[in-house]
Amino acid sequence: MHAYFPTLYEDELLYSWFARYHVHSANVSPKQTMKELFGTTSAVAVPDLPTQLKQVYDRIRHFDIQSLDNLILNHTLFRYYTAFQPESVREKVYQAMVEGNQPGAIHTMTGIAASVVQEWTFLRFCPTCLQEDMQKKGEPYWHVSHQFPGVFTCLKHGDYLCDSTVRYRNTEKHKFVAATKDNCPSIFLQASYSDKTKAFLNMIARQSQELISSDFLFTFEGIQKAYQYLLKEKGFSNINGKVDQKRLAEQFQLFYGEELLSVVQSSVSYENSFCWLKNITRKHRKSFHPLRHILFIHFLGESIETFYKFASKEYQPFGEAPYYCLNPAAGHFKERVITDLRMSLCTDTRRPVATFSCSCGFVYSRRGPDKVKEDKLKVGRIKQFGDVWESKLNKLVHIEKKSLNSAAKELQCDIGTVKKYTTSPTFKDVSIFEESTEDMTSTKQKKWLDLIQMHPEKSVTQLRKIVPALYAWHYRNNRKWLKEHSPKQERKADTLRRVDWTERDEEILLQVQQTINKLYAYDKPIYVNKTRIGKEINQLSFIEKHLAKLPKTKKYIEDHIESRYQFQIRRIKWACGQLEVKGEEIIEWKVRRLAGIRNDVSEEVQIALQTEILNYKAGDQDSKNQTMAF
Structure with missing residues (x-):
């Protein structure tokens, strides 16, 4: 059992922690340190995704340190490399870090080994952080936030990060190398990039840090749906999901600039059929480097913190129903009453076109998408005016004897449209257009009764679908009569016996x-x-x-x-029993993971968890004592 272990600092790599232990313990041989930490001399000193951490944790847990789960989440690059991975991959990587002894396999699982975005050659440091660490803690250490691929600036001070002389993948793979003033030469780099590029580099640093600050459970399906939604919203994809790859590549390059894209190894080319930007917009069959997700999400106007919200959103270029009726002749003018919407693509612009059909007979279309609130009250093209509009025009011209100009103004249309309809043969039919309000009501009533006679077997709902405008007129102007003169729904005879x-x-x-x-x-x-x-x-x-x-x-x-509480207790007991059957040590993190118990459970469940584990350990001890006595 170790008698001493150094304090783990904020934002410190586990690699750095182990390296400081090597220095503090005054071990001459790196393999001696490996033996003390891992119980073997064959373990590998890995900076980003170390393995066999359970071996180390069991040897130092008596120092009242953080849980193994917290060590992995907050002091390695686990969250960074698995944020955009499926849950199955996250679980495999986590288990490999806890139990495994093949670090190379982890880098293959996460896609790091095959990624074009290369990791740093040397461990990185911030000169100002180095000085502060020396003053406050008496020694420097390797920071997690300084090692992300594509991160050039210190999030805390805004300084450019520097290369140390310690290789990220040390040729002496069993040796932990601590940060020192000698291997971290204090060279303050002058700004070598444009202000635009540095601003983006600071953004990448912030978003990379955000990835390891919380558990973002993105899925391949969720990522793809979120990208599809945002591409449609930003106009890079049509409503059918077809992406304008040429325009996307051009705008992406203009947005970031070639300097930035080259620096972070993420240049794009429309001509290249294997360009990562094309592939990331398509069905995700493989993982993409977190840096490229950060770049693409920021380009689409979102951040790591907001991106997950779009995984379940459906793109609606004209907003949600109901929509506005823009018939000036209707009593519900500029009210949201339309539910009938049909969408298509403009053959010239490939933009969405919506056709809105109201029950008053007014049908209009508009090319979208709607970008501001005022767009929802615009008419692109009127496809049908309908009976209500024509009746209003008849009243204005033939009954109220208004001029064509006045009628056009009141109906908010061109005078040519008024002339077209007033000179129509059907419009001049006096039997239709010179009737009084009472005559119109009588005519509408007769039409409704005739409709019922023609379709005696149909219900009100079915009749309404045949002539929606006629039904709508009666509903708004003659509702009581409509109720009295509509088919009554026959009640089915109750042939069933009463329930015993x-x-x-x-x-x-x-x-x-x-x-x-x-x-x-x-x-x-x-x-x-x-x-x-x-x-x-x-x-x-x-x-x-x-x-x-x-x-x-x-x-x-x-x-x-x-109750939920009782179920959790039952799960805990089951998990302890399973671990005992398998011959595994019954420790808290294993029980939690197997039982599916979160960290934020109630105090009662936490107490029950601790009690159950102690009971099993006490039973093991009694068993050992009996064996020794025998």
């Missing part, structure tokens, strides 16, 4: 008893609650709505279901 709830209670109770026994009998615990029981017996809706009428079933369910 006592008998039904007995039947359901038997099913529930069998189901609960089955659920509790599973080897791996299943949460036994009312919803699960209802689903198992295919009676979820019945259980939810009518349980009060089944007193025996209700009481049995209430007596035998478990």
